[in-house]
Structure formats: C-alpha cells, structure tokens
Amino acid sequence: MDKRIANLYENAIAMPVKSNAVPQFLMELGHASQTVHHAIEELYQQNEQLEQTQEILEAEYQRYEELFEEAPDAYLVTDAQGKIQLANRKAAKLLNIEKHFLLGKPIINFIALEERQCFRNFLSQLSQHGRSQELAIGLQRRGGEFFDAALTVAVTYDNQGKPQSLRWLLRGITESRRAELVQIQKDSYFGDSRQVHKYSKGEIIPLNPQTIWYVRQGLVKLSTLCETSEEVLVGLAAQGMVFGSYMTSLHAYQATALSEVELVSIHLSEITTSPLLSHALLPKINQRLRQTESFLAITGFRRVQDRLYYFLRLLKQEIGETVAQGTRLSIRLTHEDFASACCTTRVTITRLLCKLKQQGKICLDAKKHIILREID
Structure with missing residues (x-):
C-alpha cells in the first residue's frame, strides 16, 4: 500500500496539468497509512506482552498445583452437591483408592x-454460612475399614452469591486432638504471639526463600518483570493470605505494600515440624492458587475491554467493600497497575476507565477510590 501511494504521488507530480488537491489528498492518505502502521506495531507489542504474561502465570499456576498435589494432608475439591472434582495424593491414600477413581464420585460414598x-443435613446448611466449618464423622476406606475423621470445608461462591464449589480438608483424628483442631479455626498460629513487621505504602517487602509472609492487615502487590523489563502484576495478597518467594518459581519476584501493611513471618522449618500449622496454611495456599487461575484467565481474553472488565470483577471479589453506591475498591491502584494486569498501555486503560465512568458503571469517591456500580 505504501508503494502504491508513493507511485500515485510521483505520477500526480509528473502530470502536465497539476492540481494541488491531488498531492494533498495523497499526502493525507500517506499519513493515514503511517497511523495504521503505528496501530499494528502497538498490537504486535501487546500480543507479545500477553504471551509473556501467560507464560509467567502458567508457571505460577503449575507451582501452586504442585503445592496442592504434594500437600501433607488429604485435600478434595467438590461441586456444591459434593461430587469430587479434584483430589490430591494424600486423599487417595487416606481413602485407599486410586486418585482417578475418586474424580466424579460423590464424597458421601465414603461416609459411614x-x-x-x-x-x-450438613451439606444443605453450608450455603447459609460464609466461613469454614468442621464436622467430625466416620469415613470408610475402600475395602471396608472405618475411621474417625475431621472434615473442614470452605465454600466458594459465584457472582450471584450461590455456592459454586466446596474445598475439603480430611484428617483422621482421635478424641485428644479435637481441642487442637478448634485452635486452627481461630488462626492462632498467626496471632499476637508472633513478631509483627510493618511496612508503609510503596515500600518493597524483603523476601526470604526460607520464610512465608502472612498478611495480618493491608494489601500487597505481587509482581515480576518480563523480558522487556516491564512490570507484570501476578497477584494481590490481602488480609489473611500468604505469599513468599518459596511459593513461586519466578526468578524476578517482588512484593510491594499498596497500603500500610502488617505481616508475620513463618519459617519453613516450622511448617515441616508442625502438622497443625500445615493444616492451617493449606487453605490459604489454595486461595493463592485460585487467584493465580483468575489472573491467568484474564490474559486469555483477546479484547482489552474484556480483560479490564474481568480484572475489575476480580478486584471486586478480592478487595471490594459494600457502600451505598455499589462496591468500593479499598485500595487505589494506578493506571499502570491496571495496564500491567491487563497487558496493555496506560493510555488505553485511562480511555477505557473514562468510558466506563461515562456509562455510569463506575465512579470515584472523595478519595479517588473506584466504586463499581454495574460490574457483576
């Protein structure tokens, strides 16, 4: 197209009867061609960033999948009706059955x-509660052997607030250990007995491969660097979540405080020597795994507006708080943070957010926090 425009321009100049309008028109057409070139180049760059981000998130997902598989306790994920969707090796060993035979079977098949x-009755009442619950009950291994077990279950919900899946932690117990299990529910392992480390907004949090951080208060941004040295947002650790360089295979991994943050550290040696601490950490590691899956899914959308929309939905779930106008994001993220998560440019994010604001789907409060009105 560029060559044809150039030929037309030369022919117009060489015409015996010259017209100023024709060369001017061809020059404007040439400028339009350059604009198209710039747009194509930007699309190529965004596509490369998408591919890099997807590779990073896939590696992160693989890491958390391995943590789930190698967990020291039996762990199951079922649908809302109790049909098994995922099971780790410990669950298969505890129930004395091959793991692939567990998938698709109702968990009630293993109840006495x-x-x-x-x-x-326990299943029917789960949707009425928003916290983890425990049930002491008799389980039956394949082969007929019975044993007493403690089942800890947490419910995840869809966008309409309906139960979507159930996460089960299965443990064989004795009467003497029941009091210890109550202690886990209260998160006593992350309480006041540990030293609290405080970091200010914008401060880089040091990472030690031998420790895991537990967030007592605030929000932490987890990011990495792609080949172009651009920051890529790979996670957000809110209150009650854990993070650390031990939990990732990324070479460049950084944690930044997005607000005033309070953390407590847990050394790996504690986890390996304390089964109860491992029990308490497993649901929190699973929470990070689920969030990583959500970030990975965002990068799969081809259109930038779709990636932004689903990122806002994820933020609503992770850091949203209900206010009169809708759901307020408790932390202010920069347009660069949005661009990093959505694999696009800051200018594009600014334009799309302005459009959502004009449509009445979002607004800002007095402190410039985003309020989601029609983001379901």
Whole structure:
C-alpha cells in the first residue's frame, strides 16, 4: 500500500496539468497509512506482552498445583452437591483408592451409612454460612475399614452469591486432638504471639526463600518483570493470605505494600515440624492458587475491554467493600497497575476507565477510590 501511494504521488507530480488537491489528498492518505502502521506495531507489542504474561502465570499456576498435589494432608475439591472434582495424593491414600477413581464420585460414598443423613443435613446448611466449618464423622476406606475423621470445608461462591464449589480438608483424628483442631479455626498460629513487621505504602517487602509472609492487615502487590523489563502484576495478597518467594518459581519476584501493611513471618522449618500449622496454611495456599487461575484467565481474553472488565470483577471479589453506591475498591491502584494486569498501555486503560465512568458503571469517591456500580 505504501508503494502504491508513493507511485500515485510521483505520477500526480509528473502530470502536465497539476492540481494541488491531488498531492494533498495523497499526502493525507500517506499519513493515514503511517497511523495504521503505528496501530499494528502497538498490537504486535501487546500480543507479545500477553504471551509473556501467560507464560509467567502458567508457571505460577503449575507451582501452586504442585503445592496442592504434594500437600501433607488429604485435600478434595467438590461441586456444591459434593461430587469430587479434584483430589490430591494424600486423599487417595487416606481413602485407599486410586486418585482417578475418586474424580466424579460423590464424597458421601465414603461416609459411614449410619451417618449419611447427618452429612446430607450438613451439606444443605453450608450455603447459609460464609466461613469454614468442621464436622467430625466416620469415613470408610475402600475395602471396608472405618475411621474417625475431621472434615473442614470452605465454600466458594459465584457472582450471584450461590455456592459454586466446596474445598475439603480430611484428617483422621482421635478424641485428644479435637481441642487442637478448634485452635486452627481461630488462626492462632498467626496471632499476637508472633513478631509483627510493618511496612508503609510503596515500600518493597524483603523476601526470604526460607520464610512465608502472612498478611495480618493491608494489601500487597505481587509482581515480576518480563523480558522487556516491564512490570507484570501476578497477584494481590490481602488480609489473611500468604505469599513468599518459596511459593513461586519466578526468578524476578517482588512484593510491594499498596497500603500500610502488617505481616508475620513463618519459617519453613516450622511448617515441616508442625502438622497443625500445615493444616492451617493449606487453605490459604489454595486461595493463592485460585487467584493465580483468575489472573491467568484474564490474559486469555483477546479484547482489552474484556480483560479490564474481568480484572475489575476480580478486584471486586478480592478487595471490594459494600457502600451505598455499589462496591468500593479499598485500595487505589494506578493506571499502570491496571495496564500491567491487563497487558496493555496506560493510555488505553485511562480511555477505557473514562468510558466506563461515562456509562455510569463506575465512579470515584472523595478519595479517588473506584466504586463499581454495574460490574457483576
């Protein structure tokens, strides 16, 4: 196209009867061609960033999947009706059955017959609560052997607030250990007995490969650098979540405080020597795994506006708080942070956010925090 425009321009100049309008028109056409070139180049760059980000998130997802698989306790994920969707090796060993035979089977198949009605009642009441619950019940291994177990279950919800999946932690117990299990529910392992480390907004949090950070208060941005030295947002650690360089295979991994942050550190030696501490950490590691999956899914959308929309939905779930106008994001993220998460440019994010604001789907409060009105 460029060559044809150049030929037309030369022919117009060489014409016996010259017209100023024709060369001017061809020059404007040439400028339009250059604009198209710039747009194509930007699309190429965005596509490369998308591919790099997807590779990073896939590696992160693989890491958390390995942590789930190698967890020291039996762990299951079921749908809302109790049909098993995921199981780790410890679960297969505990129930004395090959892991692939577990998938698709109702968890009630492993409940003692005389206690199945109690279990059904427990399942029906789960949707009425928003916290983890425990149930002491008799389980039956394949082969007929019975044993007492403690089932800890947490419910995840869809966008309409309906139960979507159940996460189960299965442990064989004795009467003497039941009091210890109550202690786990209260998160006593992350309480006042540990030293609290405080970091200010914008401060880089030091990472030690032998420790894991637990967030007592605030929000931490987790990021890495791609080949072009641009920052890529790979996670957000809010209150009650854990993070650390031990939990990732990324070579460049950085944690930045997005607000005033309070953290406590947990050394790996504690985790390996304390089964109860491992029990308490497993749901929190799973929470990070689920968030990584969400970030990975965002990069799969081809259109930038779709990536932004689903990123706002993720922020609503992770750091949203209900206010009169809708859901307020408790932390202010920069347009650069949005661009990093959505694999696009800051200018594009600014334009799309302004459009959402004009459409009435978002607004800002007095402190410039985004309020989501019609982001479901």
